[in-house]
Amino acid sequence: MSKILGIDLGTTNSAMAIVEVGQPRILENKEGMRTTPSVVAVGKNGERYVGVTAKRQAVTNPANTIYSMKRLIGRRFSDAEVQKDKKMLPYELRAGSHDDIEIKMGDKWLKPAEVSAMVLQKLKADAEDRLGEKITDAIITVPAYFDDSQRKATKDAGEIAGLNVKRVINEPTAAALAYGYGKPRRQGVGGPTEASAKKDEKIVVYDFGGGTFDVSVLEIGDDTIEVRGTGGDTHLGGDDIDQRIIEYFIEEYKKEHGVDISKDQLAVQRLKDAAEKAKHELSSTIQTEVSIPFISADASGAKHFSLVFTRAKLEELVKDLVDKSVQLTKKTLDESGFKIGDINEVIMVGGQTRMPLIVEEVKKLFGKDPHKDINPDEVVALGAAVQGGIMQGEIRDVLLLDVTPLSLGIETLGQVFTKMIDKNTTVPVSKSQIFSTAADNQPSVEIHVLQGERAMAHDNKTLGRFILDGIPPAPRGIPQVEVSFDIDANGILNVKAKDKATGKEQSVKIEGSSGLTEDEKKRMMADAEKHATEDAKKKELIETRNLGEALIYTSEKMVKENDAKIKEEDKKELNEKIEALRNTLKSESGEEIKKVTEELSKVAQRIGGELYKQQPAPSGAEGTPPPQEPKAEEQKTEEPKKNS
Amino acid sequence: MDEPQKQSIEETPTEATTEQEQRPSEERGSTEASRPNVEEYLNNWKRERADFLNYKKEEARRIEEFVKYANEDLVLEMIELVDDLEIVAKEVPDVGLEHVVKRFSDLFKKYGVERIKVDGQFNPALHEAVDTEQGGSKMVEVRAGYIMQDKVIRPARVKIVK
Numbered sequence: 001m002s003k004i005l006g007i008d009l010g011t012t013n014s015a016m017a018i019v020e021v022g023q024p025r026i027l028e029n030k031e032g033m034r035t036t037p038s039v040v041a042v043g044k045n046g047e048r049y050v051g052v053t054a055k056r057q058a059v060t061n062p063a064n065t066i067y068s069m070k071r072l073i074g075r076r077f078s079d080a081e082v083q084k085d086k087k088m089l090p091y092e093l094r095a096g097s098h099d100d101i102e103i104k105m106g107d108k109w110l111k112p113a114e115v116s117a118m119v120l121q122k123l124k125a126d127a128e129d130r131l132g133e134k135i136t137d138a139i140i141t142v143p144a145y146f147d148d149s150q151r152k153a154t155k156d157a158g159e160i161a162g163l164n165v166k167r168v169i170n171e172p173t174a175a176a177l178a179y180g181y182g183k184p185r186r187q188g189v190g191g192p193t194e195a196s197a198k199k200d201e202k203i204v205v206y207d208f209g210g211g212t213f214d215v216s217v218l219e220i221g222d223d224t225i226e227v228r229g230t231g232g233d234t235h236l237g238g239d240d241i242d243q244r245i246i247e248y249f250i251e252e253y254k255k256e257h258g259v260d261i262s263k264d265q266l267a268v269q270r271l272k273d274a275a276e277k278a279k280h281e282l283s284s285t286i287q288t289e290v291s292i293p294f295i296s297a298d299a300s301g302a303k304h305f306s307l308v309f310t311r312a313k314l315e316e317l318v319k320d321l322v323d324k325s326v327q328l329t330k331k332t333l334d335e336s337g338f339k340i341g342d343i344n345e346v347i348m349v350g351g352q353t354r355m356p357l358i359v360e361e362v363k364k365l366f367g368k369d370p371h372k373d374i375n376p377d378e379v380v381a382l383g384a385a386v387q388g389g390i391m392q393g394e395i396r397d398v399l400l401l402d403v404t405p406l407s408l409g410i411e412t413l414g415q416v417f418t419k420m421i422d423k424n425t426t427v428p429v430s431k432s433q434i435f436s437t438a439a440d441n442q443p444s445v446e447i448h449v450l451q452g453e454r455a456m457a458h459d460n461k462t463l464g465r466f467i468l469d470g471i472p473p474a475p476r477g478i479p480q481v482e483v484s485f486d487i488d489a490n491g492i493l494n495v496k497a498k499d500k501a502t503g504k505e506q507s508v509k510i511e512g513s514s515g516l517t518e519d520e521k522k523r524m525m526a527d528a529e530k531h532a533t534e535d536a537k538k539k540e541l542i543e544t545r546n547l548g549e550a551l552i553y554t555s556e557k558m559v560k561e562n563d564a565k566i567k568e569e570d571k572k573e574l575n576e577k578i579e580a581l582r583n584t585l586k587s588e589s590g591e592e593i594k595k596v597t598e599e600l601s602k603v604a605q606r607i608g609g610e611l612y613k614q615q616p617a618p619s620g621a622e623g624t625p626p627p628q629e630p631k632a633e634e635q636k637t638e639e640p641k642k643n644s
Numbered sequence: 645m646d647e648p649q650k651q652s653i654e655e656t657p658t659e660a661t662t663e664q665e666q667r668p669s670e671e672r673g674s675t676e677a678s679r680p681n682v683e684e685y686l687n688n689w690k691r692e693r694a695d696f697l698n699y700k701k702e703e704a705r706r707i708e709e710f711v712k713y714a715n716e717d718l719v720l721e722m723i724e725l726v727d728d729l730e731i732v733a734k735e736v737p738d739v740g741l742e743h744v745v746k747r748f749s750d751l752f753k754k755y756g757v758e759r760i761k762v763d764g765q766f767n768p769a770l771h772e773a774v775d776t777e778q779g780g781s782k783m784v785e786v787r788a789g790y791i792m793q794d795k796v797i798r799p800a801r802v803k804i805v806k
Contacts, residue, residue, distance in 0.1 A: 021699045032713070032795045053768035060766065060773040060804055265775050266786055269801070294731045302735050 004166060004392055005127050005138040006384025009116065009154065011070040012210040014038050015381035016123045019389030024178065024382040029126040035377060040118045041065040042106035050122040062090035064105055066115050071234070073112040073157070074150030077101050113153045117160035124161055138163040139384040144170040144216045145230040166391060172205035172216035173225045174383030175349045179371055182225045201344040206362055206370065208325060209350035211237040215329045217336040229336025231328050236321065238352035244317045245275035249307065257303050259296055267295050282311045283354045315357045326361050346370035351377045403427065405521050408485055408493065411448040411457035413438050414542035420485040423453065427491065432484040436477045444469035445481055447497045449510065453528030455535035468497040468506040476553065541590045548585050548597045552578050555604045562611055570607050577603050712793055719757055720797060722748070723790055760789035760800040772799040780804040
């Protein structure tokens with residue numbers, strides 16, 4: 001059964017995705033890019049260009065380079081929108097016999113669907129190339145406000161391209177699907193794990209793309225997603241923001257150098273590149289330096305453009321555009337009959353939604369964080385693929401796999417929480433690790449099973465405890481206790497501890513290990529995030545102490561076993577360093593402990609080296625090895641059993 | 645035509661599912677019915693296993709491609725610096741900057757990054773036109789383009805002149 005290709009056929013750019021092993025993923029085109037410009041051209045010699053090659057030759061051939069077909073597809077020539085757009089397009093349009101639109105490309109007159117089909121054809125061919133298999137079926141997305149004629153024309157475009165268009169779905173619906181809304185509910189012991197919305201939930205999809213702004217209000221039904229309202233501005237997008245930045249740069253340059261470079265095409269092109277780059281950088285930094293050497297020249301010599309561009313300035317330049325999008329959102333909400341408080345979730349679509357100001361304004365408006373984890377340029381194509389996957393049964397409730405919502409592990413030396421199974425691991429799953437003892441001749445180990453995300457054991461939830469005893473006497477760190485965590489398909493956790501020397505084992509079965517409520521899970525994860533830095537510091541301090549203790553142990557052992565061979569002054573020095581470290585271990589300063597540990601280590605290594613030199617010619621097992629830095633696994637030692 | 649405002653997510657069942665649903669319910673209780681279920685479970689398991697193995701192969705291929713182009717972002721950033729160096733070298737000759745530019749060029753070659761030639765015919769697979777003179781056919785480089793391994797990571801920006 002061939003895959004169903006999910007296609008986001010955009011005004012400026014298109015993208016495609018498929019579902020693989022139940023997960024949607026974007027397919028790169030032949031040029032290795034994840035999006036394809038929705039541009040088609042015919043050259044002087046009749047050669048056809050589609051995608052990025054069409055875009056690159058646009059300046060040399062504007063009359064035969066066709067873009068923004070989405071503004072024309074399925075519309076009538078006499079439509080007010082078409083007449084408005086016609087003024088801005090460099091290629092020729094005319095009315096066909098039924099007031100439909102015809103576009104001049106080369107010496108042919110084509111329907112918008114035929115031109116769009118060329119983009120779809122390229123996507124199909126590139127997908128087949130990537131996957132090594134034929135693609136026949138597709139899901140294509142359209143704006144929610146598209147009427148029947150526009151939807152039919154889009155479907156026709158797919159069919160002209162050789163695709164069997166299984167369905168034409170709304171872009172906001174696709175975005176919601178990509179985030180897991182509206183999918184068949186997963187049945188697992190832990191309950192729904194992805195963001196599958198409850199019935200009657202209301203979702204707003206805020207789509208701020210390159211050339212258009214669309215906002216939609218969706219309502220989730222049993223197995224439907226209903227569009228309750230749409231709005232936006234077909235001529236408001238990221239391109240307008242870029243234009244504002246370029247105008248600002250030109251203005252600043254004029255102020256500084258008295259030169260207007262707006263007519264210098266090549267200079268403007270360099271400013272455009274710099275503007276786009278600065279805009280991207282300001283999504284993650286507060287300011288950026290824009291530097292363009294030798295941008296122009298006059299009688300006095302070469303001139304350079306240099307400016308510190310701040311996020312605050314960028315926001316000032318475009319505030320009115322963002323405010324406009326917010327007003328349009330409010331209007332659409334009103335018209336859909338809902339209030340702000342009715343909205344349960346907000347989804348961000350379109351590259352421009354990466355801008356912090358936009359995220360902030362949307363959050364302010366709805367009083368909640370919008371969903372923006374999925375690449376906003378790709379989310380619609382991914383959602384289209386999800387719809388295809390659902391139709392094919394790749395995403396269904398026949399074989400449901402859950403994930404463990406929080407990490408599982410045990411308590412180890414120093415009351416540290418050592419993870420055995422990370423959160424969001426798909427179950428069933430088994431993980432094992434070898435641990436050892438913390439003290440010489442320790443006869444048993446206590447396995448304290450915990451769940452949570454905090455670094456310290458006592459901050460997490462106890463699921464169970466048990467003791468494995470009968471460990472033969474041995475120096476600390478020598479016994480090997482294998483601890484295994486196994487979660488079965490029913491979500492039941494089995495924890496087992498086995499002494500590898502004796503084969504003795506003990507175990508505990510914990511049912512409903514994710515028997516936490518959603519609120520509890522969220523609280524625990526939020527706590528972990530809030531305390532992440534201090535938890536990391538605590539854990540580091542404990543690990544530093546553990547290393548120090550291990551070094552004291554090995555150093556004392558070295559002295560005990562080689563008493564006669566070590567010089568008195570060396571023994572004295574070593575004991576002094578051991579004592580100093582023992583005292584410093586009580587300190588709360590990790591740096592201090594590390595420093596004193598290093599001092600002991602130097603002395604111990606020197607003495608150990610001298611012991612080696614005293615050995616006869618190498619014979620294998622003779623002699624005591626110099627004390628090593630405690631190995632990583634030695635950190636993971638069990639607390640000594642408290643009651644023997 | 646798909647109803648625009650309300651769209652159902654669940655689709656018409658596939659053949660396999662339809663067969664399953666058509667099986668009469670009274671069969672499900674019998675011992676005979678458990679065998680088809682076992683068949684189905686085994687097939688689903690095989691399919692899942694096959695999907696996983698295919699995914700592993702695909703993942704290996706993706707990693708190979710990732711490694712091939714792992715430095716692409718870094719190279720693109722460096723190329724911008726080289727752009728500026730070349731401009732300065734051209735505007736202020738005789739300060740030895742051309743040697744620095746040459747060293748970058750050698751470094752790029754070492755990592756499979758080659759400069760795109762700007763000669764012959766305009767080729768949108770390699771070149772991006774930013775300006776054109778009426779009747780022009782000759783290319784003048786405005787900004788260098790580069791190919792990394794076999795991928796055009798930045799097309800050469802050109803002006804078409806007479």
